[in-house]
Amino acid sequence: MARWEPGTAARLQQAAMELFTSQGFERTTAAEIAAACGVTERTFFRHFTDKRDVLFRGQDEFERVFVDALDTVSPGVTPMKAVMTALRGGASWFDDERRPHSRMRQGVIDANPPLQERERHKLAGLADTLAGALRARGVPEPAATLAAQTGTTVFGVAFGQWIADGETRPLDAIADDVLRELTALTGEA
Template structure:
């Protein structure tokens, strides 16, 4: 019997990603993931409802960091300034040490339509939560929705650039560039 070790969710997450990469998502079972780190299938299901969720572990923390960014924006900040604060806060979630994991995780997601759908759902939930946080700061609903969805678009583009092979800039720097591109697009229309 294996002696209890802390960090089971993280160990299961690393093992799952490795097995998904080697064998494919569909060909890997929860039992195999658990066994690869000396745990039981029952332990796996104590931490994750299914094998998809192992790829989305930590989502609540990411959502929380975005909301904290909105809440920490200075009084009188515009909706886009609050969204920018949320993006800055969320950028701390994506460190250089985390980039290889994110690249591998995304490659697994890109190969499976059900995982792609789950990833889109995650981003949609993040957008709704961001809009709710903006409304709590006094932004009207329509403006909050537009600002939040704009923020999610900026985040999505920045994330895709951040995980590209050879990319070395921080996600915060990339988000700044994407926001600059956005401003140049809308400036003539204003």
């Protein structure tokens, strides 16, 4: 087996995605993922707590991108506009280079109901984090929770469109379109 090399976690993630896609998440073992990279199963577990972690690692970083963008918003901006600024900032994390990986990852998640539940939990965590950041800015309840959950829904719908086959628009542009659709539905400008 190979000794430790830089980039092992990224190689393990790529191998896992390929195996999950070709043989299914449930039928893929950590040992197979490790073997595909020429490392031991123990090395896999040094990087990931389990094979689900391959798909969901980085939640803190994911949320931090949104909160950092929210932190740039001037005081007095409406909660929904503040959240949309956060979503545009978060969208910057999802550049065109990330789109193929995101499509593959979502395909694995869509094929596995327990992973779908974990993905919903991840988005709920983002909504909770955004609501907390809004409250810290002085936004009262229920406005903080409503804005955060609405913004997270906009993100989820936009993300689904962004990873659709043939889609080439940037995620922030799609999120803006989804928000326009939502405001048309609610009758707000």
